[in-house]
Amino acid sequence: MSMAIMEKHMHKPFSERHIGPDRDDRQHMLDTLGYGSLDDLIDDIVPPRIRLREALPLGEFTEALSEDEALAELRARASRNKVYKSFIGQGYYGTSTPTVILRNLFENPAWYTAYTPYQPEISQGRLEALLNFQQMLTDLTGMDIANASMLDEATAAAEAMTLLLRTNRKPPEGNVFFVADDVLPQTLEVVQTRAKPLGITVRVGPAGDAAQAGAFGVLLQYPGADGDVRDYRSLTQAVHDNGGLVVVAADLLALALLAPPGEWGADIVVGSAQRFGVPLGFGGPHAGYMAVRDEFKRSMPGRLVGVSVDAQGNHTYRLALQTREQHIRRERATSNICTAQALLAIMAAMYAVYHGPAGIRSIAQRIHDLTKTLAAGLEELGWQRVNDNYFDTLTLRTGAAAKALHDAAAARGFNLRHVDNERVGISLDETTTPADIEQLWAVFAQEKPVPAYASVSARAAQADGHVPLARTSAYLTHPVFNTYHSEHEMLRYLRRLADKDLALDRSMIPLGSCTMKLNSTSEIIPVSWPEFAQIHPLAPDDQTQGYRQMIAELEAMLCAVTGYEAVSLQPNAGSQGEYAGLQIIRAYHDSRGEAQRDVCLIPSSAHGTNPASAQMADMRVVVVACDPQGNVDLDDLRSKAQQHSDRLAAIMITYPSTHGVFEEGVHEVCDIVHQHGGQVYVDGANMNAMVGLAAPGRFGGDVSHLNLHKTFCIPHGGGGPGVGPVAVRTHLARFLPNHRAAGYQRSPDGIGAVSAAPFGSAGILPISWMYIAMMGAQGLTDASRNAILAANYIAARLAPHYPVLYSGRKGLVAHECILDLRPLQKETGISNEDVAKRLMDYGFHAPTMSFPVPGTLMIEPTESEVLRELDRFIDAMVAIRGEIAKVGSGEFDAKDNPLRNAPHTAAMVTADDWTHAYTRTQAAYPLPGLMQSKYWPPVGRVDNSYGDRNLFCSCIPMTDYASEQTDTQTTMEA
Incomplete structure (x- = not known):
């Protein structure tokens, strides 16, 4: 390798490592969509009225830092913290993390992604x-x-x-x-x-x-x-x-x-x-x-977590009572x-x-x-x-x-x-x-x-x-x-458990609404630094100056990205951010002598946590209809806003919508609610499509929560941790949460604490700080643009095989697309669940099932997946569509087919008896590339009904433990 090439490689911007497709790949994707440039595509998707044209105002972080530079800058801030021995207690204690757990679990992407x-x-x-x-x-x-x-x-x-x-x-x-x-x-x-x-x-x-x-x-x-x-x-x-x-x-x-x-x-x-x-x-x-x-x-x-059985009668684990x-x-x-x-x-x-x-x-x-x-x-x-x-x-x-x-x-x-x-x-x-x-x-x-x-x-x-x-x-x-x-x-136990799971370290996780993107190593490294990891939340202020500088900078970064004027990082989950936002709205109305305002309008397409949060804030939920294209029905909104004008507290909208579309009328939605005295809550779950392209604080939002574990790269961790900051316009800033128990008061008018610590899950905030600092203004915008490109590429490639349920202008989607499997199920009996389970045989995690529409699959590829991985997923979905066609034609039996029996374990495929009409190769290696790299699901399809009828939520009995371990080891070796 020449020195010039090595020099170029060494100084490759982080954004080019975070964003999967390179220039040639992007052009191929644009050609597939019939566009000459990414700008032209974005212009046809993001409504002109809300489209940002100027660079994000990130101040000293406008220009991206390299990975080494960002780590050095964050190290300088960390060094301002003083790691004193804590005898404070009050629910927080020094502890010795066994290094085998630190290295092989806490710092291991097989677990945290x-x-x-x-x-x-x-x-x-x-x-x-x-x-x-x-x-x-x-x-x-x-x-x-x-x-x-x-x-x-x-x-x-x-x-x-x-x-x-x-x-x-x-x-x-x-x-x-x-x-x-x-x-x-x-x-x-x-x-x-x-x-x-x-x-x-x-x-x-x-x-x-x-x-x-x-x-x-x-x-x-x-x-x-x-x-x-x-x-x-x-x-x-x-x-x-x-x-x-x-x-x-x-x-x-x-x-x-x-x-x-x-x-x-x-x-x-x-x-x-x-x-x-x-x-x-x-x-x-x-x-x-x-x-x-x-x-x-x-x-x-x-x-x-409960115990159930799979289709072969083996012990399995599952989330029990999921209707909760x-x-x-x-x-x-x-x-x-x-x-x-x-x-x-x-x-x-x-x-x-x-x-x-x-x-x-x-x-x-x-x-x-x-x-x-x-x-x-x-x-x-x-x-x-x-x-x-x-x-x-x-x-x-x-x-x-x-x-x-x-x-x-x-x-x-x-x-x-x-x-x-x-x-x-x-x-x-x-x-x-x-x-x-x-x-x-x-x-x-x-x-x-x-x-x-x-x-x-x-x-x-x-x-x-x-x-x-x-x-x-x-x-x-x-x-x-x-x-x-x-x-x-x-x-070995940790490795054995990790090998059973499918995480981002193995393959793309195409979950709609959940934004499973790259969690880079450079972002994760600072979390283990003692200057961040070993600080008590009640340590004196003069010992936490580095933390406070980093937190203040991250708040400013998030303000720049969202168009709001103030942010609190206290909520330690998106649900807590939603709750805090609604409490802030209630406090605002109370301060104006309008405590009677308790009606919260929520579109029928909204994520379920929205009405749940409104209920917790003692608001009355009034559902607003959506039109056939999945947009908020403006006529119904006007009617509901007028009907509840004197009591209207807020509307909660998700933008882009949960249907995966940039709704053209979002400005009008905001105007209607404001005209009737309400506040506009914009759910930030889909912010990954907006950073640098649109800002909720500038197109009419009054308050939003963000998901740092989605857009801003904090890993999902197998179901947590998350961080859900709440961002507000100036008129709501004085109501952001205090934490008087910790001596933290932003404003005398602030709501009470919503989490146990004044800055919530502060120990993982360095991840988002690093992401923004290394991406810079242009990199963040490019991430949104490429996330939208990837979603539209998948939608266009799969549209001939599966109906895409919703789209915006010119048949385009935002950052995710919904495939409608209901017609196929009606024709063949194959459900979206069958497709989800069959994807496991192809080495993929299932997309989001039956949300927001029952019988569908919602796919979000993110900006981080390379074209090769996108195509591999598309190939899998196309192959599965071919299998569905064989069920429809009678070539595969309606009940005994690769989809209904999926996923196929190694034990199933290598068993002495094979009674199915399709071959073992069709079961385990439906595409040739799987021969080189095969993930084996450790259990067959789990019986959810059995698990709920026979609720058992402890470790399996000792009498079964030895045989279970032996069976597991046999499966792993197979």
């Missing part, structure tokens, strides 16, 4: 890992069933509150929810935010008052925020006797030593799995959790959750798998023993504790010395918890050492001699355990938690 496991046949690895998480939770909490993660502890508590409101069969009169005064402050604030629009009165007081509060539900912290461990058995019984139900926010690691809430009567247990190996990340992302009594399992929000997903239930939804924290839940589960029950107990016991030693030394120094009992946290009465103690601790490189001006908190964790204890004593000794560690430790070991309700029951008894304790075995 996977999609939500809606297609179970190609998701068995992450489904098994999530089932481990659920089993871990039920074991540690003592509850009957747990879900596959929540967004964080605070939102889990808020979800538990509304769950009890819905399900309490004999509640006291009035909508009172009682919160003990030692519940974590951020949890209380999120609960209060969620309660307000629903008319729930949150009453705060000493836990002992809960039984007489007349509450439908009670929230207790175990151990309390001050570290105190209380025996709540009699209190729980008294609450039940008075018609209330009990939620317990519990520390998972503490439950290794403390009697689990399920054993003393709790109805729901919530919390965070963060300290099971998940970095602090300035507050997130972390896996919240919820575990419930059996009677609540069909009302529990979030995702639930909010895009199906819409305005009848009881929660708007559409994502989870799958990747972080899997990390926490693998932490438990790696350490096992003995290891988890040893970690917990060591922390408690160090806390006893610390307490004994502080007592020797004359300090008085607030809490008699404790697991890992001490709260001290310090009087006027509090500030001096904080200053002295900071001088030694660590942080204490600021309780108030006269009390200081200390929380120990897995990373605490005896040397740290001596340093703490040195701070509190002031002018006194520091105690001798050896003698104090020996004395403390003989003292009372300070645990009033010790655990006696076993936990983590399943073989999965008692097998993989060597690094070699753990490495």
Whole structure:
């Protein structure tokens, strides 16, 4: 290779690595569409009235940085953070992520680029890992069933509150929810935010008052925020006797030593799995959790992994009770959750798998023993504790010395918890050492001699355990938690699970609405830097200057992209961003004396989280019809807006529409709603088609949420984490969420906290910062242009074989297209599900099924897929259409054919008996290229009905475990 070519290759812009098709490929695609240039194509798709012509105003990031330059710039910002040892606690703790998990899971694209496991046949690895998480939770909490993660502890508590409101069969009169005064402050604030629009009165007081509060539900912290461990058995019984139900926010690691809430009567247990190996990340992302009594399992929000069988009768895993997903239930939804924290839940589960029950107990016991030693030394120094009992946290009465103690601790490189001006908190964790204890004593000794560690430790070991309700029951008894304790075995287990799954590291994932694009390595690398990963969300401001600079810059970038004037990064999922946006609209109307405005207009094509969020914000959903082309019916909109003019709060539209079209009348939609006093909410789920081409804040939107896990490259992580910032026009900026529990207030008029941490999942924000910095203004615009080009190329190539349901001007689509399989099903009996499952045999994840229209497939190729991969997918779809034709002609049997029997596993194809009319080659290698690279689905078609009828959401029984592992290994070897 010549020096000139090497030099050119070395300096290739990142945008050319992110965008798949090169210049020649783009021209080929344009030729297929009959266009001479990409500009001409975009002009025929994006309505002229909203089309942006100038470069995005990205300031210093207008010109793209190279990967090395961007990493250096971000490193400079990270270096402004001070990584102090944290003793703050308050729900966030230092933890040691086992390096085998860090490298082979957290930093492994086989895990972090996977999609939500809606297609179970190609998701068995992450489904098994999530089932481990659920089993871990039920074991540690003592509850009957747990879900596959929540967004964080605070939102889990808020979800538990509304769950009890819905399900309490004999509640006291009035909508009172009682919160003990030692519940974590951020949890209380999120609960209060969620309660307000629903008319729930949150009453705060000493836990002992809960039984007489007349509450439908009670929230207790175990151990309390001050570290105190209380025996709540009699209190729980008294609450039940008075018609209330009990939620317990519990520390998972503490439950290794403390009697689990399920054993003393709790109805729901919530919390965070963060300290099971998940970095602090300035507050997130972390896996919240919820575990419930059996009677609540069909009302529990979030995702639930269950056990079922496949077509051959083998054990399989799947998402159970999927009708609870909010895009199906819409305005009848009881929660708007559409994502989870799958990747972080899997990390926490693998932490438990790696350490096992003995290891988890040893970690917990060591922390408690160090806390006893610390307490004994502080007592020797004359300090008085607030809490008699404790697991890992001490709260001290310090009087006027509090500030001096904080200053002295900071001088030694660590942080204490600021309780108030006269009390200081200390929380120990897995990373605490005896040397740290001596340093703490040195701070509190002031002018006194520091105690001798050896003698104090020996004395403390003989003292009372300070645990009033010790655990006696076993936990983590399943073989999965008692097998993989060597690094070699753990490495192989993680690899074995990853090999079962289909993620972006294997092939294109053509999911409509979900934007499964490249998550580049350079974007991911900074997430593991200690300067980002090891910062406590309540660390003093002067220690987090790098984070705050990066966050401020990312907010400005997102403002430039959207045309809005202000952004909050606090919402840690798109659902939370939607909810925050609607709460902001409610606050705006209230501030103008128009609190009666509660009607939310939502087109029938909208994503189901829209009406679900409106319901949570206590808005009345009024559906607006769509015309035959999938556009908002303007006549119906005018009629509905006029009918509800005095009460109109907002309209929620998705743009481009969920039907994959740039609607020409979007300006008119905005004008109609504004004329009747409403606000326009533009769902940003499809922003990947608009960046640099149109801006919702400039064509009439007042507020939008964005999905950083779609347009801005944060990976989907097998179903989370996500980030859903909320962006607003100037008149709404003062209502953006505060986080008073963390001392963060943007404006006195801001709504309350919507997530547990002030900046939500801050630990993954560097990903989006890197993406925007490396793409620059032109690169971001080119990404949108190429995403639209790819979608239209696929639509044009597949149109002769499958009807494309919706299109805009000149028969073109936006960033995705919907294939209508209903006519084919009517003719042949082959459904969209059959096509989806058959695609697995071709090595592809299925497109989005039956959304937004039942019986269809929605395809979004994104800008990142190369032409070769697009053509490979098209070839697969064309070949499948040929198979459907053979069913229609009778060449394939109507019931026994490659589509109905798909997917085909290695075990099926290599079995001694082959009774099908089609050949094994047709089953496994329908295209020649599959001979060189074949993904084998690990299980056959999963029986969804069986799984829901026989709901089983724990690890498979021990009696079946050994044979299951043997069967799996045989399949893998085959």
